Every structure is written in C-alpha cells, then in structure tokens.
Amino acid sequence: MLGRGLRVLGHAIRTEPRLFIVGAIGSSLFGLLIIANSYVVGWVIGHVVVPSFASHQVDTGRLWLVAAIFLGISGLRVASIFGRRLGAGFMQFRLQARYRRAVTGRYLSLPPAWHQRHATGTLLSNANSDVEAAWGPIAPLPFAVGTIVMLIAAMISLFLTDWVLALVGATLFPALFGLNLVYSRRMSPRQIRAQQMRGKVSAVAHESFDGALVVKTMGREADESRRFGVFVDELRDSLIAVGRLRGLFDPLMDSLPSLGTLAVLLLGAWRLRSGAIGVADVVSVAFLFTVLAFPVRAIGWVVGELPRSVAGWDRVRAVLDAEGDLAYGDGSLPGAGPAELRFDQVRFSYGEGPQILHDVSFTVPSGRTVALVGATGSGKSTIASLAVRLVDPESGSIGIDGVKLPDLALSALAGAAALVPQVPFVFDDTVRGNIALDRPGVDDEAVRDALALAQADRFVAGLPDGLDTAVGERGTSLSGGQRQRLTLARALAGKPRLLVLDDATSAVDPRVEAAILGALRASDARASVLVVAYRRATIALADQVVYLERGRVVATGTHAELMTFHAGYQDLVTAYEKAEHQE
Amino acid sequence: MSGEGTLATVKRGLALSPELRTGLGGTIVLAVLQMAGRVAVPIAVQQGIDHGIRAPGGPDLGVVVRIVAITLGALMISTLCGYLMTRRLFTVSETALSGLRQRTFRHIHDLSMLHQQSERRGSMVSRVTSDVDQISQFLQTGGVQLLLATGQLLVSAVVMFVYSWQLALVVLLAFGPAVGVIRLFQKRLAEVYRAVRERTGVMLGAVAESVVGATVIRSYGVAGRTQARLDSSIEDLRVAQQRAMRTSVTSFSSGEIGAGLALAGVVVVGVWLGADGALTVGQLTAFLFLVTLFIQPVQIATDMLNEAQNAVAGWRRILDVLDVEPDVADPDDQGVELPVGPLSVRFADVSFRYPGGPIVLSGVDLTLDARRKYAVVGETGSGKTTFAKLLTRLMDPAQGEVLLSGTPLTSVRFASLRSRVVMVPQDGFLFDATVAENIRFAEPSLTGEQLRAAFVELGLVDWLDGLPQGLETEVGERGEALSVGERQLVALVRAYVADPDLLVLDEATSAVDPATEVRLQHALDLVTRGRTTVAIAHRLSTAQSADEVIVVDAGRVVQRGPHARLVAEEGSIYAKLYASWLEQTRS
Structure with a gap:
C-alpha cells in the first residue's frame, strides 16, 4: 500500500512540479527557520541575557539586533507559510480540476454501452469524491517533505552541538515517526469503515427521499426513519471507534516531544557539569523539541491519507483507461431532403448477453414513415439505438443514403439523424438553450418552428419568460408530456433528414400525439421517420410496418396487410386495442 | 435566517441538540488538566535552569532529577486526561449528531409534498449527510483544538502573568493587531467559503447532467458544448478554492507576525527588566517557551475559525429545514380515527x-x-x-x-x-x-x-x-x-x-x-x-x-x-x- 501510495504521489509531483517545488521549498524553509529560531533563542539566552543579567548592563545595540533578527525570522516564516500553503493548496486544486476535466471528458467520449454498465451514482463519485480522495495527501505533502528536511537539519545541528543531546533526538525522531506509522496503519481500516457507512447512510437517504411520495401515501415515515436509524447508528459507532483511537494517539504524540525536552534538561545538566556544553546549547535544544512536535505530524497526515488516495486513484484510472470508444470516419452526407435508412443482416447482443437481434434487414425509404412493432423485448429500442449509431452491430451493416454509419463523421451523422428517446432528457438551461443546443443554423425562428411542430408552442408561450424560461434541473418545472415535446422539438429544430422516435410520445395525450404526427407529415421539412410505436393510432400513420418477434423481422408490409395476413401481428395489435377498450 | 450570526446559529443548534452538552463540564476539566501538563514543561525548564543548572555551586543534578521526575508525573496525568477527554468528546458528539441526522430525516419526510418537491433531492440528502459531517468534523477536530487552544491560552496567560506582568502585557500587545486582523477577515472568509460551496454544487450539477444525458449529448454531437460547460464549472470551482486559500493564509499569517513581535518584545523588555534584577534567566527562558505555547493556540484558533464558518453554514442549513413547520401536519393526538366501514x-x-x-x-x-x-x-x-x-x-x-x-x-x-x-x-x-x-x-x-x-x-x-x-x-x-x-x-x-x-x-x-x-x-x-x-x-x-x-x-x-x-x-x-x-x- 505504501509503495503504491508513493507512486500516486510521484505522479502528482510530475504533473505539477512547479507548485510542488514552491510548496516544498516554502515548507523546508519553514522547518529550517524553526531550527534557526531555536538556536537564536539559545544564543540570546547565553550571549545576551546571561551577561546583561550578571553585569546589570544592557548592550542596547545588540538588543536591537536581536529584535531585528526575531522580526526577520518572523517575516521569512510568513513568506514560507505562504509558499507552503499556497503551493500545496494550488497543487491540490489544480490536480483536482485536471482530473475532473479528464474524467468528465472520458464520460463524454465513452459510448452509451459503457454508460449503461455503470451506475449514475458511481460515475458521479468518480468525478467528485474519488478525485478528491486521490489527491487528499497533496495538501500536507509539501509540509511533510519540508518536515523531513527539517528533521535531517535538526539531527545535523544536534550532532554539531553535542553528541549526547543528539542521542535524545536520535531516539525521539524515530519514535515519533514510528508512532505516526502505527497510528496510520491502525486508523486506516477504521476510516475506511466509517467512509463505507457514510456511503450507505447517503444511499438510504437518497432512495428514501426519492420515494418520498410513496413513503407519504403509505404512511411509512416512522418505518423509514427506523431503517435509516440502523445505518446512522452504525455510522455513529464506527466514528466513535475512530475517536477512541485518536484519543489514544493524539495525547501520546503531544507528550513525546515534552519527554525529549525533559531528557535534554537532565542530560544537559550532566553535560554542563562536565563542561562539555553551555547554557545556550541546553536552551536551544530544549526549545527545538518544543516546537518540533507539530510539523512531525504532517508525515502522519500524508501516510494516513495514502490508502484512501490509492483507492480513489484506482477508480479514477479505471475511467481514464476505459476502452471501447466508437471511432468515427470523416465521411459526409451530401444531398438534402429525406434520407434512406437501410439495415442489412444486422446482429446484435449486449456484451456476453443473449442475442438481441438476429439478421435484421429492412429499409426506411426516403421520405417514408416506418413503424417498428413488437412485444416488449423484441428489440425495438435496440434498433432505434443502432440507427443513430449509439451502438455498433456485431455483424451486418447499417447505412444512410448508402453510406455506412462508421464511415461518417460524428457531426455529419448528428446533423442528418436525430433520435428522440423514450425517457426525455432536459438540460438545466432555458427552453431556447435546450432546443438549440448552440447548433449552427438553429436560430430563434427554427426554434419556434420546431416548437410549433411538436405542439409545444402553446405551453412555452405560457411559461413566465417564454423561450428564456429556465426549466430547472432535469426540467423539474415541466410535466412529463411537456418534457417529451421539448425533446421532440429539439430533434426537429436541427431539421434532420432521418428522425428516429423511440416511443417518444408516450406521455403525451393521444390527441396531441396525433397532432404532432400529422404536422410532421404535412410539414415541408419532411424527414424519413422510423417510429417505435405502441398506440394503434401511431401505427396507422406509418406507410409501412416492420413487425418483430424476439429480435427477428417476421413480417413487413402496411398495417392493413399485416392485420390480414399475419396472425401474430393481429394478436398483438388487437391485444393492445383490447387493453385500451377492455371491460 | 441566512443573515444570522455565527453565535446565534450555534446557540440555536445547541438548543436543538441538548445532548451535545452532556458532561461538558467534565470534558472541560479534562481539557484544562491536559493543558496544565503542557505548561508544566516550561515551568520545569525555568526551575531546572534557575535552581539546577545555574545553581550557585555549579549544576545540581539532584535538583534537576527531582524536577524532571515531578514533571514526568504531570505529563503522564496530562496524557491520560487527553485520552479521556477525546473519548468523551467523540462519544457525546457522535451520539448527539446521529440523533440530529435522524430527526432531520424524519422532519424532511414530514414536510408537505409541495415542500419536498421544491427542494433538490441532492440538497435534502446533504442535510442528513455532509452537512452533519461538517459539524462533526468541526466539533472533533476544530472543537477539540479550540477547547484545548482556549485552555492553553488561558493557562499560559496566567503563568505568564505570574512570572512577570510586564512581559505578559508585551505579549498581549504584540498579538493585539493580529487579533484585529483575524476578526476583520472573518466576514471575508465566510464569503469566500460560501462561494466554494456554491460552485461545488454547480460543478456537481454539471457532472450529473453529462452522465445522465450522455446519450442525448452523443446523439446530438454536442459533446463540445457540454465539455465547455463542465470545464468552466470545474475551473470556477478551482478559482474559488484558490481565492479561499489565499484569504485564509493571509489571515493565518497575521498570527505569525504577532509571534515574531512577541518574541522580540519579550527579549528586549526582558533584558531590561533582568538587568534591573527583576527577572531571573530561568524566568525569561520560560517566558520564551510560554510565548510559543501562546502562539500555537492563536494560530490553531485562526485555522479553526475558518473551518467553523463551514460547519456553522452546514448547521444553519439543517436548522433552517428543521424550522420549517410541516404545513400539511398530522393532527396526531388531537386527531380522530376515520369511521369504520366503506368511505364516502x-x-x-x-x-x-x-x-x-x-x-x-x-x-x-x-x-x-x-x-x-x-x-x-x-x-x-x-x-x-x-x-x-x-x-x-x-x-x-x-x-x-x-x-x-x-x-x-x-x-x-x-x-x-x-x-x-x-x-x-x-x-x-x-x-x-x-x-x-x-x-x-x-x-x-x-x-x-x-x-x-x-x-x-x-x-x-x-x-x-x-x-x-x-x-x-x-x-x-x-x-x-x-x-x-x-x-x-x-x-x-x-x-x-x-x-x-x-x-x-x-x-x-x-x-x-x-x-x-x-x-x-x-x-x-x-x-x-x-x-x-x-x-x-x-x-x-x-x-x-x-x-x-x-x-x-x-x-x-x-x-x-x-x-x-x-x-x-x-x-x-x-x-x-x-x-x-x-x-x-x-x-
């Protein structure tokens, strides 16, 4: 663990060498000044205080010099503190920012298949607390490095003063260091446990507040509080366990340097008697031990943070090293107007999972509307994702206007084909921002036209600031149907040549849905449409129906043809009709 | 509520978590005893120098041994007191805070649906998690330190006055300006740390959006726009963090200057006093040690006050939620049962x-x-x-x-x-x-x-x-x-x-x-x-x-x-x- 932790630190130093050097120099200077200060104090006692107390005479010049030295040291110390703290802090913040950018950058470039395999909460903590944990030891790092420099200098100065007093240091420093190591070792499992309990408490709270309405309507507030209480109690116990250990070590670490001072007093008196040293030396060394205690702790802080750091770093690295990016070509799609979409012998499965699609072939002819119909799990949504290349097929090919999707540049593909997903996603932005998405060519007029087509113009006009209304996090201020219409307008605003609707009007009233689909057909900017449909009205609007069963295309034709000739299709559609009309 | 002062918040918080005061008296006594042990060392140095090392007939080892033995005993008691105090503090504060977590959790569920829906889920969760963590961290790290620091400050001040009231005055005067500067910085620190918290929230929101909306971002080819937003929120946070750091270091270093002034002042005035025979070498030496004992708590206190701002802000957020009376409330004991049978x-x-x-x-x-x-x-x-x-x-x-x-x-x-x-x-x-x-x-x-x-x-x-x-x-x-x-x-x-x-x-x-x-x-x-x-x-x-x-x-x-x-x-x-x-x- 120590070795791996040090490697993570090494990486940090190589990434931000300048700030590290500033911090380390500041901190070393700080340490050296502590030693210098002790010797000045000793020297002042021995060479200024003792003579003038003995002679009852004050050497004013010398006295002012001493004052100037103390103030000078103090000034230098302020500078060293700035260097140490700002160097370390800025280094930590820069590293955090750099890796947050890197991690989120990976999020944006990794394919949807990768996102599906990772829980939202995990990805959030990768970019936040894992990055923080990885660089946790950076804040005390320069201080610790400076402390090591200081300890070495202190040992040298001790040996130069007197070898017997130096032995006190030679015993004390390793003891302090060892105690720190033992402390960190014993503390880290307790800290990790507390951290895990924190995670659990947070997860339970999150879920419980997420389901607040169910809790309320079922009157389960007391039971939920009890469930939460169990985890809170465990967290409390784990934190108290942390406290007990701290209670044991903190006072010990405080007392060790005082023991050193006492030892110096004892041995100093003996050495003084044999004439080996002077009063000044005893005072200096005793003073040194009093002020050393605090900096030595910095080493413990770094060592203590290492296990967390390594764990965080591993999780961050897993994101950065994740593979499976979709490679895009540089092809473009010349021409205008509705595009043709062709699936040719497409097979697909998620990872090692079962085969989702078996040799699916069909065509959406230019300007036509094709409905995908099939029971749950027949592969409709997968086809929708494949059509806009959110995923790539295992084998077979998919092409728009004869160009294979992998040959297209991302911008060409995004410009030509638009997918409106089942669950609408709305950005924390204004209505305008959500629809335009800063795409070139999508001006206010295009936004308004798209809103009208999506039957969203009326409700948007009713919003407090119209197009400039901020819709809130995930569009919380809107209803489900309104969110769906906004995302539909977003797709239409880009004037796509192929529109893929994955059950995108499910939360819209049937009447409004009919109006939307009708407007789509009537509009000048007609696109080819591939629509995943449940409602019979939607299906009826299609020129052609592709009927799927368990990942295979089992029939293609018009709705009327399939109703006449295909029993399975007939069953499914009438089943739905029955469901709507039952009783 | 947000304009309320730090002390008012702490008072309100203590009123709502009376458990925090459990055995506070004993904890303080233990803290003072632990401090007394620390002050024993400079006294030992003074006694050792005056009566042992500089004894009239040359260094008297027997005296030094006696002094060291006594101090050693004092140190051991002090260490034991430290252990007991930390244990008590953790047990009391964690028990009280786990109660606070549970009460707040229940209270949020008791709020009306409209209230619940007007809050972001993440911010409700943070009331029972990170906000409480901040208080706990402050009470245990900052709180202990602040308690010890106050104890140390008081004890060392008393000892200083006993040795020499003139020098004690010099030390207090030297720290005067520092205390002023630190007070001056408190408001500004509260502001810069608030900015850090706000920008953290914005950054987390942006990250969440990029994760939840990954598919949409991909299919519209707007990764560039999203990354630009992410980068600017990440960068804004970094700038705020650095600004907060600069402010807190500036505030912290004023204590350092105070220390330099105090040391210089003590030596200058001390030598004059000593030349007149009003002070012994040991006393002046002890004084120099005492000044460092006096500096440490001042510096720790400055640091802790910054953290206190964070903790108090968290506490305030919790209290503000607890202060909201559920507007669709359970009549509870005053209520009645619904009549038995089918309901009209x-x-x-x-x-x-x-x-x-x-x-x-x-x-x-x-x-x-x-x-x-x-x-x-x-x-x-x-x-x-x-x-x-x-x-x-x-x-x-x-x-x-x-x-x-x-x-x-x-x-x-x-x-x-x-x-x-x-x-x-x-x-x-x-x-x-x-x-x-x-x-x-x-x-x-x-x-x-x-x-x-x-x-x-x-x-x-x-x-x-x-x-x-x-x-x-x-x-x-x-x-x-x-x-x-x-x-x-x-x-x-x-x-x-x-x-x-x-x-x-x-x-x-x-x-x-x-x-x-x-x-x-x-x-x-x-x-x-x-x-x-x-x-x-x-x-x-x-x-x-x-x-x-x-x-x-x-x-x-x-x-x-x-x-x-x-x-x-x-x-x-x-x-x-x-x-x-x-x-x-x-x-």
Missing part, C-alpha cells in the same frame, strides 16, 4: 392554488358514494391530478374542506388516514430491493405465502413465476430492472395488500406494452372491487368502466354522470374528448 367522499366548495400560482381548482362541490368507482377525466392541466392530491391530503385546499364519511380530512390522524386511504402514484416508485420487500413496504408482517396469495388473487401469478427469482427478484434502482408496466403491477399489488377503503389511482400516462396492459387492467378490476375508488384517468377506457365519470375543465367540475349519458350529451366536453380518443385508437 365530500368536497365542500374546495378551491386550490399553488403558493403564488394561479387557481388550479375552484369551487368544487361534490359527493362520492362509498363502494363506487369514479373516474376523473380532463385535459392535461385541467386540475384532475390536484383533485387526487387533495383527496389523499398530500395538499390542503386553499378554501373549503374535504370530508371522508363526514369527517374533515384535516382532523384525521395520519396513522388512520394512511391505512385507510391509499394512493397509487403515476410512477410506481420501487425501492432497490426484491419484489417481496417492495410489497411488504405496505404491510411488513406478510409472509411469503401471503404475498404469493395476493399475486394469485390478482391473477398475476404467471407473471410472478416468469420473473427470474420470483418474489426474490431484485427490481434494481428505482425499479429500473422492470418495465414501466411491470413497476405499475408491483405498485398495484402493494396497494392491494394495504387493503384500503378508499383507493386513489393516478393513472400512468405512459404507454405500456399490450401484454402487461391486459394484466394491469385485469388486476385493477380486482383491486377496486368493493372499495370506493377514484381513478384519475388518462385513458377513456378507464372512464368507460367506471360507475360515474367526473369531467374537470379549467379547474371546475363541468359534467358528471355515467359514461353512456355523458357521451350522449352532444357538444359536451366529454363527448369531444371521447370522440377524439376513439379516432385515435380505432383509426
């Missing part, structure tokens, strides 16, 4: 508006008989969902009264209300647990067999058996391992086992695949049998099968009666709704 409903001239919003329902006055099935229909935004929320007392009307079997809803104890009146919300929210556990949510005492029996009774046992692990199948986060329709099935069974007398169904708007839909309708039919049922209907098939239909338009009830009669009323709102719906499904 009466809306007496009920109006409703969201705070600061337009009127959603106005002057609704109607009676619904027990054991009958009602469907409430109307266009999106007509007020039909509001109807359901008033009926289940998720909200209270602005005017008028809702009564169940003659009892005003506001006077009914929640325990009685929630067991007799159950609502199935639009999105059948499921917990990340098994199917069985989700259903037990309504009735924890049910055995596996009873659960299975419920599925059998609702004709859903074939669906249950089709699940990979039957009742023990995990439904995933928010139930996402199941389809939308299947989640509704589970929510329906959950409502069924609760066995309510009044069932309120807020029908899901999103389409469900046909096979599940058939099951759902069948089960619904069985669940509603023999109970008063009010369905907020989006599909008119539901209305068709109801005993009576209530048509809501623009916040008013405009029609009511059985489906057949309402359809026949030509030109009526219901006739129009029905005609267009028919066209949609039968084209």
Whole structure:
C-alpha cells in the first residue's frame, strides 16, 4: 500500500512540479527557520541575557539586533507559510480540476454501452469524491517533505552541538515517526469503515427521499426513519471507534516531544557539569523539541491519507483507461431532403448477453414513415439505438443514403439523424438553450418552428419568460408530456433528414400525439421517420410496418396487410386495442 | 435566517441538540488538566535552569532529577486526561449528531409534498449527510483544538502573568493587531467559503447532467458544448478554492507576525527588566517557551475559525429545514380515527392554488358514494391530478374542506388516514430491493405465502413465476430492472395488500406494452372491487368502466354522470374528448 501510495504521489509531483517545488521549498524553509529560531533563542539566552543579567548592563545595540533578527525570522516564516500553503493548496486544486476535466471528458467520449454498465451514482463519485480522495495527501505533502528536511537539519545541528543531546533526538525522531506509522496503519481500516457507512447512510437517504411520495401515501415515515436509524447508528459507532483511537494517539504524540525536552534538561545538566556544553546549547535544544512536535505530524497526515488516495486513484484510472470508444470516419452526407435508412443482416447482443437481434434487414425509404412493432423485448429500442449509431452491430451493416454509419463523421451523422428517446432528457438551461443546443443554423425562428411542430408552442408561450424560461434541473418545472415535446422539438429544430422516435410520445395525450404526427407529415421539412410505436393510432400513420418477434423481422408490409395476413401481428395489435377498450 | 450570526446559529443548534452538552463540564476539566501538563514543561525548564543548572555551586543534578521526575508525573496525568477527554468528546458528539441526522430525516419526510418537491433531492440528502459531517468534523477536530487552544491560552496567560506582568502585557500587545486582523477577515472568509460551496454544487450539477444525458449529448454531437460547460464549472470551482486559500493564509499569517513581535518584545523588555534584577534567566527562558505555547493556540484558533464558518453554514442549513413547520401536519393526538366501514367522499366548495400560482381548482362541490368507482377525466392541466392530491391530503385546499364519511380530512390522524386511504402514484416508485420487500413496504408482517396469495388473487401469478427469482427478484434502482408496466403491477399489488377503503389511482400516462396492459387492467378490476375508488384517468377506457365519470375543465367540475349519458350529451366536453380518443385508437 505504501509503495503504491508513493507512486500516486510521484505522479502528482510530475504533473505539477512547479507548485510542488514552491510548496516544498516554502515548507523546508519553514522547518529550517524553526531550527534557526531555536538556536537564536539559545544564543540570546547565553550571549545576551546571561551577561546583561550578571553585569546589570544592557548592550542596547545588540538588543536591537536581536529584535531585528526575531522580526526577520518572523517575516521569512510568513513568506514560507505562504509558499507552503499556497503551493500545496494550488497543487491540490489544480490536480483536482485536471482530473475532473479528464474524467468528465472520458464520460463524454465513452459510448452509451459503457454508460449503461455503470451506475449514475458511481460515475458521479468518480468525478467528485474519488478525485478528491486521490489527491487528499497533496495538501500536507509539501509540509511533510519540508518536515523531513527539517528533521535531517535538526539531527545535523544536534550532532554539531553535542553528541549526547543528539542521542535524545536520535531516539525521539524515530519514535515519533514510528508512532505516526502505527497510528496510520491502525486508523486506516477504521476510516475506511466509517467512509463505507457514510456511503450507505447517503444511499438510504437518497432512495428514501426519492420515494418520498410513496413513503407519504403509505404512511411509512416512522418505518423509514427506523431503517435509516440502523445505518446512522452504525455510522455513529464506527466514528466513535475512530475517536477512541485518536484519543489514544493524539495525547501520546503531544507528550513525546515534552519527554525529549525533559531528557535534554537532565542530560544537559550532566553535560554542563562536565563542561562539555553551555547554557545556550541546553536552551536551544530544549526549545527545538518544543516546537518540533507539530510539523512531525504532517508525515502522519500524508501516510494516513495514502490508502484512501490509492483507492480513489484506482477508480479514477479505471475511467481514464476505459476502452471501447466508437471511432468515427470523416465521411459526409451530401444531398438534402429525406434520407434512406437501410439495415442489412444486422446482429446484435449486449456484451456476453443473449442475442438481441438476429439478421435484421429492412429499409426506411426516403421520405417514408416506418413503424417498428413488437412485444416488449423484441428489440425495438435496440434498433432505434443502432440507427443513430449509439451502438455498433456485431455483424451486418447499417447505412444512410448508402453510406455506412462508421464511415461518417460524428457531426455529419448528428446533423442528418436525430433520435428522440423514450425517457426525455432536459438540460438545466432555458427552453431556447435546450432546443438549440448552440447548433449552427438553429436560430430563434427554427426554434419556434420546431416548437410549433411538436405542439409545444402553446405551453412555452405560457411559461413566465417564454423561450428564456429556465426549466430547472432535469426540467423539474415541466410535466412529463411537456418534457417529451421539448425533446421532440429539439430533434426537429436541427431539421434532420432521418428522425428516429423511440416511443417518444408516450406521455403525451393521444390527441396531441396525433397532432404532432400529422404536422410532421404535412410539414415541408419532411424527414424519413422510423417510429417505435405502441398506440394503434401511431401505427396507422406509418406507410409501412416492420413487425418483430424476439429480435427477428417476421413480417413487413402496411398495417392493413399485416392485420390480414399475419396472425401474430393481429394478436398483438388487437391485444393492445383490447387493453385500451377492455371491460 | 441566512443573515444570522455565527453565535446565534450555534446557540440555536445547541438548543436543538441538548445532548451535545452532556458532561461538558467534565470534558472541560479534562481539557484544562491536559493543558496544565503542557505548561508544566516550561515551568520545569525555568526551575531546572534557575535552581539546577545555574545553581550557585555549579549544576545540581539532584535538583534537576527531582524536577524532571515531578514533571514526568504531570505529563503522564496530562496524557491520560487527553485520552479521556477525546473519548468523551467523540462519544457525546457522535451520539448527539446521529440523533440530529435522524430527526432531520424524519422532519424532511414530514414536510408537505409541495415542500419536498421544491427542494433538490441532492440538497435534502446533504442535510442528513455532509452537512452533519461538517459539524462533526468541526466539533472533533476544530472543537477539540479550540477547547484545548482556549485552555492553553488561558493557562499560559496566567503563568505568564505570574512570572512577570510586564512581559505578559508585551505579549498581549504584540498579538493585539493580529487579533484585529483575524476578526476583520472573518466576514471575508465566510464569503469566500460560501462561494466554494456554491460552485461545488454547480460543478456537481454539471457532472450529473453529462452522465445522465450522455446519450442525448452523443446523439446530438454536442459533446463540445457540454465539455465547455463542465470545464468552466470545474475551473470556477478551482478559482474559488484558490481565492479561499489565499484569504485564509493571509489571515493565518497575521498570527505569525504577532509571534515574531512577541518574541522580540519579550527579549528586549526582558533584558531590561533582568538587568534591573527583576527577572531571573530561568524566568525569561520560560517566558520564551510560554510565548510559543501562546502562539500555537492563536494560530490553531485562526485555522479553526475558518473551518467553523463551514460547519456553522452546514448547521444553519439543517436548522433552517428543521424550522420549517410541516404545513400539511398530522393532527396526531388531537386527531380522530376515520369511521369504520366503506368511505364516502365530500368536497365542500374546495378551491386550490399553488403558493403564488394561479387557481388550479375552484369551487368544487361534490359527493362520492362509498363502494363506487369514479373516474376523473380532463385535459392535461385541467386540475384532475390536484383533485387526487387533495383527496389523499398530500395538499390542503386553499378554501373549503374535504370530508371522508363526514369527517374533515384535516382532523384525521395520519396513522388512520394512511391505512385507510391509499394512493397509487403515476410512477410506481420501487425501492432497490426484491419484489417481496417492495410489497411488504405496505404491510411488513406478510409472509411469503401471503404475498404469493395476493399475486394469485390478482391473477398475476404467471407473471410472478416468469420473473427470474420470483418474489426474490431484485427490481434494481428505482425499479429500473422492470418495465414501466411491470413497476405499475408491483405498485398495484402493494396497494392491494394495504387493503384500503378508499383507493386513489393516478393513472400512468405512459404507454405500456399490450401484454402487461391486459394484466394491469385485469388486476385493477380486482383491486377496486368493493372499495370506493377514484381513478384519475388518462385513458377513456378507464372512464368507460367506471360507475360515474367526473369531467374537470379549467379547474371546475363541468359534467358528471355515467359514461353512456355523458357521451350522449352532444357538444359536451366529454363527448369531444371521447370522440377524439376513439379516432385515435380505432383509426
């Protein structure tokens, strides 16, 4: 663990060498000044205080010099503190920012298949607390490095003063260091446990507040509080366990340097008697031990943070090293107007999972509307994702206007084909921002036209600031149907040549849905449409129906043809009709 | 509230968590004893120098040994006191804070639905997690330090005055300006740290958006725009962090300058005093040690005060939530039980508006008989969902009264209300647990067999058996391992086992695949049998099968009666709704 932790630190130093050097120099200077200060104090006692107390005479010049030295040291110390703290802090913040950018950058470039395999909460903590944990030891790092420099200098100065007093240091420093190591070792499992309990408490709270309405309507507030209480109690116990250990070590670490001072007093008196040293030396060394205690702790802080750091770093690295990016070509799609979409012998499965699609072939002819119909799990949504290349097929090919999707540049593909997903996603932005998405060519007029087509113009006009209304996090201020219409307008605003609707009007009233689909057909900017449909009205609007069963295309034709000739299709559609009309 | 001072917040917080004061006196005594041990060392140095090392006849080892032995004893006692104090502090503070967490958690659940929905989920979660963590961290790190620092400050000040009041004054004067600067910086520090917290929130929001919206970002090719937003929020946070750091270092270093001034002043004045014979070498030496003992706490206190700002801000956020009185409150002991038997409903001239919003329902006055099935229909935004929320007392009307079997809803104890009146919300929210556990949510005492029996009774046992692990199948986060329709099935069974007398169904708007839909309708039919049922209907098939239909338009009830009669009323709102719906499904 120590070795791996040090490697993570090494990486940090190589990434931000300048700030590290500033911090380390500041901190070393700080340490050296502590030693210098002790010797000045000793020297002042021995060479200024003792003579003038003995002679009852004050050497004013010398006295002012001493004052100037103390103030000078103090000034230098302020500078060293700035260097140490700002160097370390800025280094930590820069590293955090750099890796947050890197991690989120990976999020944006990794394919949807990768996102599906990772829980939202995990990805959030990768970019936040894992990055923080990885660089946790950076804040005390320069201080610790400076402390090591200081300890070495202190040992040298001790040996130069007197070898017997130096032995006190030679015993004390390793003891302090060892105690720190033992402390960190014993503390880290307790800290990790507390951290895990924190995670659990947070997860339970999150879920419980997420389901607040169910809790309320079922009157389960007391039971939920009890469930939460169990985890809170465990967290409390784990934190108290942390406290007990701290209670044991903190006072010990405080007392060790005082023991050193006492030892110096004892041995100093003996050495003084044999004439080996002077009063000044005893005072200096005793003073040194009093002020050393605090900096030595910095080493413990770094060592203590290492296990967390390594764990965080591993999780961050897993994101950065994740593979499976979709490679895009540089092809473009010349021409205008509705595009043709062709699936040719497409097979697909998620990872090692079962085969989702078996040799699916069909065509959406230019300007036509094709409905995908099939029971749950027949592969409709997968086809929708494949059509806009959110995923790539295992084998077979998919092409728009004869160009294979992998040959297209991302911008060409995004410009030509638009997918409106089942669950609408709305950005924390204004209505305008959500629809335009800063795409070139999508001006206010295009936004308004798209809103009208999506039957969203009326409700948007009713919003407090119209197009400039901020819709809130995930569009919380809107209803489900309104969110769906906004995302539909977003797709239409880009004037796509192929529109893929994955059950995108499910939360819209049937009447409004009919109006939307009708407007789509009537509009000048007609696109080819591939629509995943449940409602019979939607299906009826299609020129052609592709009927799927368990990942295979089992029939293609018009709705009327399939109703006449295909029993399975007939069953499914009438089943739905029955469901709507039952009783 | 936000303008309130630090001390006021701490007072309010202590009043709400009196456990924090448990054994505080003992803890303080232990802290002072621990401090006394630290001060023993400089005294030992003084005594050792004056009476041992510089004894008239040359260094007197015996005296030094005696002094060292006594101090050693004092140190050991001090260490022991330190141990006991830290233990007490952790136990007391963690116990108190876990109580605070649980109280806040319960309070958030007790808040009205409108209140809950006006808060971001993440910020509610942070009230019971990171906000409390901040207080705890402060109490244990900062709090201990601050306590020790204050003790150390006091004890060393007293000892300094005992040795020499003149030098003690010099030290106090030297620190005067530093204290002024630190006070001056407090306000600014509060500001810069607030900026850090705010920007952290913005950054987390941006990251969440990029994760949740990954597919949309990809399919519109707007990764560049998203990354630009992310980068700027990350960068804004870094800049704020650095600004906070600079401010706190500046404040911290003023203490350092004070220390330099104090050391220089003590030497200059001390030498003059000593030359006059008013001071011994040992005393002056001890004084130099004491100055460092005096500096440390001042510096620690400056650092801790910065952290205190963070902790106090967290505390304030929790207190502000606890201060919100639930506006739809449980009458509890003053409340009554609902009368036994099937429930009838009466809306007496009920109006409703969201705070600061337009009127959603106005002057609704109607009676619904027990054991009958009602469907409430109307266009999106007509007020039909509001109807359901008033009926289940998720909200209270602005005017008028809702009564169940003659009892005003506001006077009914929640325990009685929630067991007799159950609502199935639009999105059948499921917990990340098994199917069985989700259903037990309504009735924890049910055995596996009873659960299975419920599925059998609702004709859903074939669906249950089709699940990979039957009742023990995990439904995933928010139930996402199941389809939308299947989640509704589970929510329906959950409502069924609760066995309510009044069932309120807020029908899901999103389409469900046909096979599940058939099951759902069948089960619904069985669940509603023999109970008063009010369905907020989006599909008119539901209305068709109801005993009576209530048509809501623009916040008013405009029609009511059985489906057949309402359809026949030509030109009526219901006739129009029905005609267009028919066209949609039968084209």
